[in-house]
Structure formats: structure tokens, C-alpha cells
Amino acid sequence: MRWFGFGFNAFGQIHAADLTIDDGTPNGIKVITPRELKCHVDGSCCKKTSGLRASWSRRASLHSNGAPSLCLAGFNAARGVDVTGCTDALIGESFLVLAFPDRFESWHMDNDEKTTPVWSMEIKTTSDSAGPSLNLPLIPDGYIAINPPFYLPLSPHLKATRLAVGAEHSVLLSASGAVYTWGLGSHGQLGHGGLSSEEHPRVVEALWGMTMSSVATGGWHTVCVSDGGDLYVWGWNESGQLGLPSRGVRSGQQTQSSQAAADNTLEEEKEKDVFISIQAFPALLDITPSCEVTTVGCGSRHTAAVTTTGDLYTWGWGAISLSFAQVSTVSWDMKHRVQTCRTMWSSSQNNRCVSSMSHVGRGILLPL
Amino acid sequence: MRRQLITARRPGGQHHQSAPQLSRSIARHYLLARLCIRGKTSSSMAPLLWSKISAVLPPDEDHFTLHFSDTVEASVVEMLKRCRRRLYTGAPAAERLLDAQIVLDFSWEKLNTGTWRHVDKEWRRVYSYGCLFKVCALCGEEPSEEDLLQAIRTCDMGLLMGAAIMDDRLQVVVQILQRQVRKNTENNDGREHAEAKRIKLAVPEVPEIREDLKIHRVKCPSLESFNKNYLLPHKAVILEETIDHWPALNQHPWSLEYLRSVGGCRTVPVEVGSRYTDEEWSQTLMTLNAFIDRYILKSRDTSPDGATPIRGYLAQHQLFEQIPELKDDIRLPDYCCLGDGDEDDVTVNAWFGPAGTVSPLHQDPQHNLLAQVVGCKYIRLYSPEDSDKLYPHPSQLLHNTSQVEVENPDSERFPEFSGAPYRECVLRPGDVLFIPVRHWHYVRSLEQSFSVSFWWS
Numbered sequence: 094m095r096w097f098g099f100g101f102n103a104f105g106q107i108h109a110a111d112l113t114i115d116d117g118t119p120n121g122i123k124v125i126t127p128r129e130l131k132c133h134v135d136g137s138c139c140k141k142t143s144g145l146r147a148s149w150s151r152r153a154s155l156h157s158n159g160a161p162s163l164c165l166a167g168f169n170a171a172r173g174v175d176v177t178g179c180t181d182a183l184i185g186e187s188f189l190v191l192a193f194p195d196r197f198e199s200w201h202m203d204n205d206e207k208t209t210p211v212w213s214m215e216i217k218t219t220s221d222s223a224g225p226s227l228n229l230p231l232i233p234d235g236y237i238a239i240n241p242p243f244y245l246p247l248s249p250h251l252k253a254t255r256l257a258v259g260a261e262h263s264v265l266l267s268a269s270g271a272v273y274t275w276g277l278g279s280h281g282q283l284g285h286g287g288l289s290s291e292e293h294p295r296v297v298e299a300l301w302g303m304t305m306s307s308v309a310t311g312g313w314h315t316v317c318v319s320d321g322g323d324l325y326v327w328g329w330n331e332s333g334q335l336g337l338p339s340r341g342v343r344s345g346q347q348t349q350s351s352q353a354a355a356d357n358t359l360e361e362e363k364e365k366d367v368f369i370s371i372q373a374f375p376a377l378l379d380i381t382p383s384c385e386v387t388t389v390g391c392g393s394r395h396t397a398a399v400t401t402t403g404d405l406y407t408w409g410w411g412a413i414s415l416s417f418a419q420v421s422t423v424s425w426d427m428k429h430r431v432q433t434c435r436t437m438w439s440s441s442q443n444n445r446c447v448s449s450m451s452h453v454g455r456g457i458l459l460p461l
Numbered sequence: 462m463r464r465q466l467i468t469a470r471r472p473g474g475q476h477h478q479s480a481p482q483l484s485r486s487i488a489r490h491y492l493l494a495r496l497c498i499r500g501k502t503s504s505s506m507a508p509l510l511w512s513k514i515s516a517v518l519p520p521d522e523d524h525f526t527l528h529f530s531d532t533v534e535a536s537v538v539e540m541l542k543r544c545r546r547r548l549y550t551g552a553p554a555a556e557r558l559l560d561a562q563i564v565l566d567f568s569w570e571k572l573n574t575g576t577w578r579h580v581d582k583e584w585r586r587v588y589s590y591g592c593l594f595k596v597c598a599l600c601g602e603e604p605s606e607e608d609l610l611q612a613i614r615t616c617d618m619g620l621l622m623g624a625a626i627m628d629d630r631l632q633v634v635v636q637i638l639q640r641q642v643r644k645n646t647e648n649n650d651g652r653e654h655a656e657a658k659r660i661k662l663a664v665p666e667v668p669e670i671r672e673d674l675k676i677h678r679v680k681c682p683s684l685e686s687f688n689k690n691y692l693l694p695h696k697a698v699i700l701e702e703t704i705d706h707w708p709a710l711n712q713h714p715w716s717l718e719y720l721r722s723v724g725g726c727r728t729v730p731v732e733v734g735s736r737y738t739d740e741e742w743s744q745t746l747m748t749l750n751a752f753i754d755r756y757i758l759k760s761r762d763t764s765p766d767g768a769t770p771i772r773g774y775l776a777q778h779q780l781f782e783q784i785p786e787l788k789d790d791i792r793l794p795d796y797c798c799l800g801d802g803d804e805d806d807v808t809v810n811a812w813f814g815p816a817g818t819v820s821p822l823h824q825d826p827q828h829n830l831l832a833q834v835v836g837c838k839y840i841r842l843y844s845p846e847d848s849d850k851l852y853p854h855p856s857q858l859l860h861n862t863s864q865v866e867v868e869n870p871d872s873e874r875f876p877e878f879s880g881a882p883y884r885e886c887v888l889r890p891g892d893v894l895f896i897p898v899r900h901w902h903y904v905r906s907l908e909q910s911f912s913v914s915f916w917w918s
Contacts, residue, residue: 103543103563104536122559149567150536168536186534203535260574277575312570393570 097127106167185239259310270304281373282328312393322385334409340368557598564591589623617728665907695897780811802918822863836910843901850881
């Protein structure tokens with residue numbers, strides 16, 4: 094597998110900043126065209142990367158061939174944490190959670206004297222599994238959070254197969270293909286039709302009868318893909334992250350021109366167009382009429398989807414729909430796995446800017 | 462108090478250090494059109510502006526402290542330190558703009574996470590630093606008119622959403638920028654005057670006030686008399702001749718032209734919609750110029766199909782903290798010192814809007830002195846003793862607001878309302894209405910209006 098990244102790179106998490114500014118941005122702070130990722134923390138690692146995790150300022154490359162371990166890149170990445178034997182990880186801005194065959198551990202990234210983890214939990218191995226089912230953040234009977242408390246229980250009745258966590262909400266996919274959401278709902282991200290919060294997982298009734306195959310969350314929005322390849326979106330749309338008309342995007346485009354012109358056109362637009370800032374019920378999003386969506390991932394304010402033809406589409410903060418087919422010159426493996434990680438920002442004024450990664454957000458690092 | 466802002470707003474009650482009194486060479490200049498965007502200013506002016514700004518910033522990196530609690534991750538602090546370093550080493554403005562924007566975007570998301578009340582103040586401070594660095598990047602090298610206005614908007618965002626940093630440095634900087642903008646428009650001026658339109662002021666429809674329902678009026682009572690007859694017994698009254706000395710009613714009348722000149726380019730929160738209990742109601746930010754153009758001037762025409770225009774209301778905003786010139790045009794009423802609270806804790810709000818703005822019937826947890834400066838308002842008061850006839854909303858968010866449309870009550874849904882006793886008045890310029898704590902009040906402007914409210918305990 095080959096991995097590519099684009100977006101925020103101020104901490105060298107995509108590639109080490111070098112003097113050749115070949116991507117048109119000052120001092121490599123943004124990576125505009127996808128660049129192949131090398132695992133290069135100490136320059137000597139040449140193991141194959143089997144998985145990727147990222148936060149706003151760091152990237153973790155997982156190596157599962159041979160002795161499992163991971164390498165970190167980005168802010169303060171050189172300060173080592175003992176990661177030999179680590180099979181999977183979750184990385185946040187403050188904490189790094191590591192999964193080992195027999196336990197989980199959480200380390201504080203800003204703590205210079207990393208001698209002991211701040212939290213650890215043994216994995217109860219049940220008779221019908223050889224080891225932990227690695228579908229982080231899901232673990233048997235619960236899930237791992239990237240901030241304390243690191244372990245949160247989940248009712249086994251839900252039969253969760255996938256789980257995604259946003260800034261204020263969580264989304265779960267059950268074995269039957271039903272979607273459950275809980276947490277704060279102030280931006281419509283729970284999909285129940287209102288803005289109120291839910292303390293416990295509640296099924297998204299609007300999707301009843303359809304089988305979903307994957308779920309993903311941004312900071313304040315949720316997306317899911319049905320087994321038929323349809324994409325459903327709901328939540329906040331201030332940056333167009335739902336792919337629906339966004340007033341925020343329109344007025345941002347106009348900030349380029351003078352204030353006076355912006356005020357005038359906004360007034361005219363109001364009468365003609367319908368803008369959606371919050372979508373409280375799932376909406377079907379047609380990306381392209383010809384093919385279906387296989388996987389989807391989110392940044393905190395943007396979304397990306399891969400279609401059956403191998404195209405990547407992104408929309409939301411920083412990018413309007415763009416097909417990457419012309420950018421990539423290598424062939425695409427049919428089995429695409431989109432890993433959700435954190436990447437960065439870009440200017441919402443620049444429609445041509447390919448690096449659409451939102452700050453703080455999870456972005457996309459693509460395997461090939 | 463109205464419904465809590467969904468978009469962030471700086472909570473009231475914060476003790477505010479006033480900006481240092483720098484010399485004001487502002488000509489009293491009555492602009493009728495909005496500030497015109499002229500493009501780049503002459504290059505000889507730009508270094509002068511930057512020297513004024515850098516004069517109010519720490520002399521070097523060492524004196525520019527960046528200290529945050531553990532809430533702010535080390536990577537974010539690193540980004541801030543990078544901004545600081547590049548400011549003092551004179552890195553290119555375009556790059557510094559990117560760096561500042563990263564800080565702003567990260568912290569903005571924190572400001573939008575959870576409820577506003579629970580947002581850690583540290584993130585609001587980070588946001589303010591981001592604004593400061595952005596302003597420095599915009600104004601360092603030959604700022605155009607558009608750069609200046611964007612810098613002012615950035616300062617305002619920091620003042621509205623952020624928390625005070627470096628002795629309220631953003632407030633100091635925005636005053637410098639505003640002076641520059643005024644100077645530029647004076648130089649560019651000329652044809653703005655010619656665009657003055659003679660706008661016909663519609664004669665307002667003033668409701669007839671019944672003699673037996675009138676709120677009492679009293680001329681300039683002594684502190685003792687006010688305390689004894691009105692404050693202690695919680696009795697509403699209209700005070701006359703108590704604000705006649707305000708510059709706002711004398712040498713600096715608050716005409717649209719004057720307001721534009723002292724604060725046209727400043728960003729203010731505006732409520733859009735008929736009333737804050739409506740589903741269609743929302744809050745947005747825009748410059749004072751834009752607000753005047755869109756909601757004060759335009760609202761005088763009805764839309765082509767005769768439908769009611771959408772109302773915009775600059776309501777419940779601490780405008781006087783934002784624009785010191787306006788603060789100088791008003792005075793704190795002496796009666797506020799009669800309460801238990803500190804004088805510094807008096808919350809002063811501006812209420813500026815076209816005819817027809819409505820504040821639905823609601824109650825506040827503090828006493829209110831509502832001073833009318835421009836235009837007239839129809840006001841109705843109900844006693845807290847009759848709250849059971851006023852059908853407050855059951856929800857937590859609106860529990861201080863009645864469900865009843867006062868001037869068009871639904872007697873089927875709210876049968877007891879018509880039996881609730883009330884007092885009413887038309888508040889005119891120069892009047893000050895004392896609304897005792899928790900007394901229900903309904904307000905509708907009869908014409909273009911500007912009121913100043915003082916909330917105190």
C-alpha cells in the first residue's frame with residue numbers, strides 16, 4: 094500500500110519541511126497536491142505502513158508486518174514512547190492511546206518525561222477471540238476515547254460494528270446496519286430532526302429500513318454510506334461540509350471583493366437561494382450520478398468520499414467538489430480504505446486549492 | 462434578558478479598562494454614504510500606521526508573554542510562539558497571515574464546541590491572540606483600504622468572541638485603525654455629501670394611551686425620593702429631564718451620519734426576524750454601515766409585493782464598550798448607585814433599529830433604566846404578581862419570556878391574558894423608564910429608534 098497526504102503541514106506531519114517549496118505555499122505549511130508519505134521519524138525506518146492515524150499536529154504510521162510497532166511524525170514526535178508491539182493506536186492532540194495484544198495504554202504527548210502511561214487497561218480476552226478485535230475506537234463492550242476518561246462502556250445489545258466520534262457527538266453502526274447517535278445536538282449532528290442532546294444512543298429513524306455499511310463523523314456533522322453506495326449527510330453546513338448550499342461559503346467567496354459589493358450581493362442572493370446551515374435530518378447527497386460511494390471520511394469541517402470508479406471527492410472547508418482522478422497517475426486498487434486522520438486547513442476563498450483539509454480535523458490519508 | 466446568543470458574544474459584566482485617551486483629531490464629519498473603498502493608500506501613510514501600532518505592542522519578543530493553562534495544547538502554543546517570533550523577525554506578511562489564520566481556525570472550533578458558557582476562557586484568549594497577529598500581518602506592509610477594514614473587523618471579532626489580552630490591546634489597536642480610516646475618508650471625501658438624499662420620515666402611528674393605564678411620570682426626582690417612592694416599592698415610573706445634559710441629546714445628536722462617522726466600519730451583532738421567539742429569528746454579524754443600509758434605510762420601503770420587510774435590530778449589545786466616542790455621549794444615571802451592586806457592574810446596552818422592532822413580553826433579573834435617545838417606543842408593563850396570566854414558555858431557554866403576542870393575543874390559547882392588569886406608555890426622546898426587576902415588559906418601536914438600557918442591582 095502506498096499512502097498519500099495533503100493539507101496542513103506546519104509541524105511536518107505530512108513531510109518534513111524542506112527548502113524546496115514546490116507546492117506553492119510559503120514554507121511548506123500547506124501541502125496542496127497529494128504527496129507520498131514516507132515513514133521517516135529518524136530517517137531510518139523503511140518498514141511498510143499498514144495503517145495511519147493523525148491528529149492536528151501529528152501522524153502515526155502503523156507497521157504490522159513483522160514486529161508490530163508505530164512511528165510518529167509531527168510536533169514533538171521525536172520524544173519517544175515505547176511502542177514496540179503496538180498493534181493499533183488512536184492519536185489526539187494531547188494523548189496517544191496505544192493498543193497492545195494484552196492491554197491499552199494512554200500517554201500524554203506534552204509530558205516530556207514519558208516514563209509511564211497516564212492510563213492503562215487490560216484487555217479481557219474472551220474464549221472466542223484470539224486477541225482484541227481491532228476496530229478502534231471500538232473495543233469489546235465499549236470504546237476508547239482520545240481524552241480522559243479513556244474507556245467508555247457500550248451496551249452489547251447495540252452490537253456495534255463501527256464507531257466514530259465528533260467534537261460533541263458519537264455515531265455507531267450496528268450489525269444490522271442501523272445507525273445510532275448520541276451526545277450534543279446543537280448543530281443537528283444527531284440526525285433526529287431537532288437540536289436537542291441525547292444522553293444514550295438513539296437510532297436514527299429516518300434511515301430505518303436501509304442498511305448502512307459505514308459511518309464517519311466530522312466535528313459537527315455525520316455521514317454514512319448505505320450498502321447500495323448511497324451517501325447520507327446531516328449536521329452543520331456552515332462550510333459546505335454537507336455538500337449542500339452554504340451561506341458561509343457564498344459570503345466567504347465574496348469577502349475577496351470589496352465590503353460594499355459583498356453586502357449588496359448577499360442581499361440579492363437571499364431572495365433567490367436557499368441556504369442550509371443546519372441539516373437536522375439525514376439528506377441523500379448525490380455526488381455523481383454515475384457511480385456509488387465505497388468509503389467516506391471527514392475532517393472537522395469537510396468531507397471526502399471515494400467512489401467505485403476510484404475517484405476521490407472532497408467538499409467543505411477549503412475545497413469544493415474536486416475529482417482527483419487527474420491528479421493521480423497511479424492505478425487504484427479496488428479495495429480502498431480511507432483512514433480518517435487529522436489534517437489541516439486551507440483557504441476557503443481558493444476554489445482551486447486542492448488541499449482541503451480542515452483544521453483540527455480529521456482529514457484523509459489515502460492508501461493505494 | 463433576551464435569548465442567549467447562539468453565536469458567541471462576550472458576556473456582560475466584565476470590568477472594562479477604558480482605552481487610554483489619545484489625542485483625537487477627528488473632524489465632525491457627516492458622511493451620508495458609506496465609506497468608499499478606494500484601493501491602496503499611498504505608501505507614505507503605511508509605515509506611519511505600523512509605527513503607531515507597534516508603539517502599543519511589546520518592544521520585543523521577550524516582553525510579549527504567551528502564557529496559557531494546560532487546556533491549551535503545546536502544539537497550539539507552539540503555533541502562537543511561531544506567530545510571535547515571525548512578527549518580531551519581520552517575516553513576510555502573507556506568511557504571517559497564514560500562521561495567524563491557523564490559530565484563529567483552531568480556536569474558533571473550540572469556541573464552537575459545547576455551550577458558550579462552558580467554553581474555556583483560555584480558548585477565547587487564544588482566539589484574541591490570533592486576531593492580534595492577523596491584524597499585525599494585515600497592517601504591516603502598505604495596507605489597502607480593504608486591509609484596514611478587514612483589520613477592524615478582525616479586532617471586533619476578537620473583542621466579541623475572544624477574551625481581553627494584554628490589557629485589552631485589541632481595543633487600543635482598533636481605535637488606531639479607526640482613526641486611520643477616518644483620516645483616509647476625510648482625504649477622499651468630496652462627493653459623498655452630494656449623495657445625501659432627502660429621506661421622507663414617515664409619520665409614526667402612535668397608539669392612544671389610556672389615562673388610567675398611563676405609567677406615572679415624574680420630573681427629575683431626588684435620589685432619596687426615587688428610592689423611597691419607586692425603587693424600594695418596585696414601582697415603575699418615567700423619569701423626565703434626567704438625561705437632558707447628555708451630549709447625545711445636545712452637541713452630538715445621534716443621527717445616522719454621526720453614527721456612521723464614529724463607528725460605521727465596526728462589526729456589531731444584529732438580530733434578524735420579527736421577534737426572538739420566532740423560528741425564523743437569527744443573529745448575525747455585520748458592520749454598522751451595513752446594518753444602517755440594510756435595515757434602517759431600506760426598511761423604509763416596503764418590498765414590491767407589499768409584504769412586511771424583514772426586520773433587523775441591533776439589540777442588547779454593549780456598543781459603548783466597543784465605541785468609546787459613543788460612551789462619552791451618555792452618562793451613567795445617578796439612580797444606579799442606589800442599588801446593592803457596584804457602579805462598575807452596571808451593564809449598558811444599545812438598542813438601535815427601525816420602526817416596528819419588537820421585544821416580546823419578558824422579564825429580567827435586574828432593574829432597568831431605559832433611556833430613550835432617538836425616536837419613540839410603545840411600552841407595556843405587567844407586574845410579576847400576574848405572571849400566572851402571562852403564560853411563560855416552558856422551555857429553559859425562554860422561561861423568562863411570555864408566549865403571548867401582546868398586541869395580538871390568542872385568547873383561545875391564552876384566555877387569562879386579557880384579564881391581566883398592565884400599564885403602558887409612549888417613551889419619547891429624553892424619557893427614562895424605570896422597569897423594576899422582574900417586571901414584565903413589551904416594547905415596540907414606533908419609528909427609527911435608539912435606546913440605552915442600564916441593568917443594575
